Structure formats: C-alpha cells, structure tokens
Amino acid sequence: MAKKPYSKDFKLGVLGGGQLGRMLLQEAVNLDIKLAALDPNPEAPCHQIVNFFTTGDFNDRKTVREFGKDLDVVTVEIEHVSIEGLRDLEKAGVKVFPQPDMLEIVQDKGLQKEFYKEHQIPSAPYRLLNNKAELYDNTDFLPAAQKLRKGGYDGRGVFVIKSKDQIEEGFDAPTVLEKFVDFEKELSVIVARNESGEIKTFPSVELDFNPKANLVELLFAPANISDEIAKKAENIARKTIEAFGLVGILAVELFLTKEGELLVNEVAPRPHNSGHQTIEANITSQYAQHLRSILNFPLGDTDLLRPAAMVNLLGEEGHTGPVIYEGLEEALQISGVYVHLYGKTDTKPFRKMGHVTITAATADEAREKAMRVKSIIKVKAK
C-alpha cells in the first residue's frame, strides 16, 4: 500500500454499523485509522463514534459502490451485503477484504457445504433441497437440521427436524438439510490471514448456546478439551482459511462429536461473537488481528493470558422497547468483569444488546463468575 493506513487521509470502510463495527472502531483508534461505516439504521451502534457514518442499505449495489469509492480498504461486519457492489469497488481499485468471491460462498450455506466437500474440510453430511416438498423425499435423512441457504443470521433460519411429523413446519425455500450431529461440545477457532499469507489461530473456545434462540449465550476460553483435539481444531481452521484464500479473520465454528470427531458447522469472515473475550483475555484481540490482516501488518500473538468467560447480554423475553439494564453496578463489583454495551436504543427478546467478559486466575473461577453475572444482569424494556 502506498498510502499508510495511519496516514491522515487513509480511510477504512465497514459495511455494517453494529456492535462488531463499534468494537473495531475502539481498536482502530489506536492506530489512528479513520473508519467509515454504512448501516441502514441511523442510530446503529457505530453512529456518532466512527469518523464517518453513512445511513444506507449495504445490500444495495449502488449504495455500496458510492459508499466505498473514495475509501482505501473496505471490510464487513456482516456477511449479507451486496457482492456486486463489492466487486464494483474491487474493479475500481479499492481493496476489499473479505474478498467478494469468498463472501458469496459464505452467504449461501449450500455453496459453503459444497466448498467444504470439495476441499476435504470435515463437515456433516448434507443434501440440498429446493423446497419443502422435497423434505418428504428425504425422511431417511432425519433427524436433521434444515438451514435456509440464504439470509439466516443470529440463530434465525435454522430448524431442527427430528421426525416426519415436523416436516410441515419446515422452510419452503432452498435449504441445506444437514444430518443432525449429536455433539459433545460446540467449539470456535478464530484464524487470521494477512495479504502476505501469514496465518495465526486463536486458541479454541467452547460455546454454550441458548436452545430457544439458537444463539451463543456463554463462552469459555480455553475450551475444556484435550491438547490433541485443540491442535486438530486449529489445523482445520488453518486449512479452511487457506482454502478460501481469505484475507481477514475467519471464525470457524466446530462440532466436537461424542466420538471425538471435529466437523465444521459454519464460518464467518469477520470479527465474531466467539472472539469478544479476546479484547481482555488474549495478547491480541480479534479486532486488532482483523485490522492487522486487512492492512497487511504482521499478525499479533494470540496467546490467552488468563482464563476467560463471556456472557452475551440478550434481551429478556417479554421485553420490547427502550432498553434498561438491571444489575450492572452489582456486576461491576466482581473483579475482572468487563461490561460492553452496544448502544442499541431498543431491546427485544434475545436481541444481542451487549456482552460481559470475565477474566480470572482459573477457568473454574471464570465460569463461576460468569454464572453470577448472567443471573445479576437483566436486559429489560422500560
């Protein structure tokens, strides 16, 4: 790059102005990287605190092109953006990371599954369906998870079909029918690759999902797994980012089956919920690493400095409207508690409103404090 990222007129654009962009901004300030964000919501979490905020639809080709044309590098904090708009920008000489071709695969869970198969990346068996009717031809494949090929996000677009009599409730759209995996644990490995091809993985973490919302609710770092499994998970993450040729960071979510097998569930080519705790717990945070990757800086060391846990602050059920947080001050009395509120004005059930990272001297202590934090803080509507 001729223009240095920390020079006065260098600008990094982010499609999406949510919490991930917000945490990226907190880190970008350190290197004096000017951030521009595009989001349809004029009061999105990045509003007011990024250097340049544009209200607009990141799924609209022209809007993306207009937003990005004077920027030096464009990245995303959400996958569901206009690929055409990003391709236009690439043609115009703007660097775009993650690359549009890679993003296009990630946007479509069917293409994602085919990609894993083609590159011998372990993943659960699947079938591609065009509509609900085809579910009836595949009852031999149950139990299975039916996943919308496009548009699923934050736990939406996934339906677990245990038996035939649930088929009628299934999606009538192009989907992936994925053989149900009776997993022991869900893991995540974040891996980064810069333009020069340097790769570094973060240590595996363990995820606990809220079964109702299909959302990560709790996270523990490090994952309570053997060194052998940890090594294997990191190798899969490394192989996956290399196969994609991605520049940026990639969150690789994995199932650890009861037989000790590792299967890629899905990937996200951006900062990810499973990496929030790296801000306080690792030498380099996922946000710093993402910036290092896409700006082609040397990657940072990823060692975990202290055991950590992360609690997602999800909107309480039955509460919709202007948000209030209960119990924050009580939680702040606990040592090693880091509250992150995303600045969303309204809550709704299971909306990600913030998170809390807990670091402690031991994994058990981090877990115990996380459970306390989870019971103390409540996200409600006024």
Added chain:
Amino acid sequence: MAKKPYSKDFKLGVLGGGQLGRMLLQEAVNLDIKLAALDPNPEAPCHQIVNFFTTGDFNDRKTVREFGKDLDVVTVEIEHVSIEGLRDLEKAGVKVFPQPDMLEIVQDKGLQKEFYKEHQIPSAPYRLLNNKAELYDNTDFLPAAQKLRKGGYDGRGVFVIKSKDQIEEGFDAPTVLEKFVDFEKELSVIVARNESGEIKTFPSVELDFNPKANLVELLFAPANISDEIAKKAENIARKTIEAFGLVGILAVELFLTKEGELLVNEVAPRPHNSGHQTIEANITSQYAQHLRSILNFPLGDTDLLRPAAMVNLLGEEGHTGPVIYEGLEEALQISGVYVHLYGKTDTKPFRKMGHVTITAATADEAREKAMRVKSIIKVKAK
C-alpha cells in the same frame, strides 16, 4: 444519580479533546456513555470520534458554562480550564469532578505546595517568589527548581537553577522555588476515589524522563522498589486524595530520594501519562477507573497482570509539520506491543504523538522490548 450513566440521554462532558479524552472515549463506549468534548482545536484527537465535539476555549468561563449546561457530569483531561465556568456549572446542578476547589489548588503550584505542608504530605522544601529579583535573595536555597506557579504543562515552566550565575535565565513571574531533590527514582501512583468515598490505588510505576524536554519518556510497571517503599508510596497517594476530597483519579508523582524518602512532586487529577499502560497491563485501566469514580460505580481491581513498559512517542527534534511514523510495522512484529497513536496531524520536537505499551512475561523482557521499540519507531515530519 437519577439518570443512569448508560441511559440514552446521559451525557458526560470533558474539557479538553486530546489523547486523554480520546482514550477515555474508547473506554466510555463500553458502558455506552455518551461523551462530549470541548477543545479549541477543531482537529483535536477527540474530533470525529466522541459523540459530540465542540470547538471552543475551555479557559473561557462562558464557553465552559455553555458547553456544560445540558450535561450530567463534567470532567477534565487537562487542569488549565476555567474554574469560574466549572463553578457556574456546579451551581446549575451539573456534577463536576474533579471539583473546582481542588482544581484551583492544582492549577497553582504555590497553593499545591502550601496544601501539602498543611496536610503533612511529604514534599520538598520550597519558597514562594513573586519575580526574578527575589531569586537573588534566595541564593542560599540553591540548587533548586524554579517552577512557574501557573500555566506550566508537559515539562514546560520548570527551570533548574544550579548556581547563582544561572539566575538571569530564571522566570520573572510568580514561582515556586523548590529545593533540588537528588532523587534515586521518580515514581507515580494513580489513586481513585468515587463519590461514596471508596479508594483504590494502582501499583507504583517507575518513570524515566527525557532530560531535555522534562517529559516522561519511558515507564516501567511495576516499579523496581521494595514492598515497603511501594506500600509507603500507596499510602501517600491515598492520604493525598483523601486530603483533597477528590472524586476522580489522581496521579501522584513522587521522588524517591537516595535516602529512601518519598516526596510528592506534583499531582494531576485526571488520567495521566503514567497510567497509559494500565489499558493492557492491569485488571482495570485508569480510564475505566476514572469513569467508575466520577459515575460513582464500584471501583475496579487494579492488580498488574503482567510486567509492562511504556514508551512515549515524542516528536523527533528537527521535525515540524505533517507527521509520519517510521518503524511502526517493524515494532508490531514484537509480541505484546500495543501502539497508540493520538491522531495529531502535525508533529513538533518532543510533542506527545502517541505511546506504545509493551507487556511481557518478565520485567526484564518488557524493558528490553521497550528499548527496541524506542529505537525502531521515529516520529518525523514529511
């Protein structure tokens, strides 16, 4: 406080929009605290990234009053602000921390010294002078440091007079003539006190000054001192903040004399250069602690998690103009290196343009890496 600090319309104001305000913003984002900054420079480091930025003179009573009248709490990132303006705000019901009475003492090094004497806080012997002529009546007090009572900042306003023949170069203004202290080390302890009266100290750090600019150039945490001295330093810091009745954080700079005595050099009631490394190296950062203090939250634990060093990135001599940073990418190859650029567009000799924190497994390793970083990164003009 009726209005919660993390509610939608709560606003915290900062007089000054420099690097300290900028790092405060990075932390305030975590609790979704909306920040408003006032600075005469429209391109100050806080420009564009705080929620509300006002260009104006924080030394002007009316400007301060106008800036603060709709805010919930007002704080400072520099001492040299209009006390009258802050008093007006207090009268109008705005909370002001540090309190104006305390700030008034700090603004005047003569009043500071009298305050220490009155409260039995150890400090070097001094005399108060009205002009240069009076220096000639006090030659018995040399060698001594002549310090401007008002307006000194960032190493300016201090002149060391070793012998009579230097008197002519002294300040012709109201000054403090302070007996020269032949110190072994310079230390700093940051201490916090919230509105409820809870007090916590950070562990002592050791400062290395650039002799030419009289500015902190290197810092080491923890300070290489005995537990006994460390304890004593923390007690002095605690006693000082209690004497002031300050709500907020206070950086207490101390001389450790060759005889093992501790003397308060000066204090700063705000985030301080000697606490930058707490962002990465301590459980709670000085910025988070300052917010906790002035918002009356429980104070955070201050333990040092890993040995750390801090290198101030000062503008090179002979370089004035639009800044370029040399060696940043090379420095980023070193593990545990955290670069903070302040976003100032122009450099000049000894201007504080940024800092680098280094954390490491041992104090020696942190020191060695700090020396490397110092030799690698150069702040120059284009």
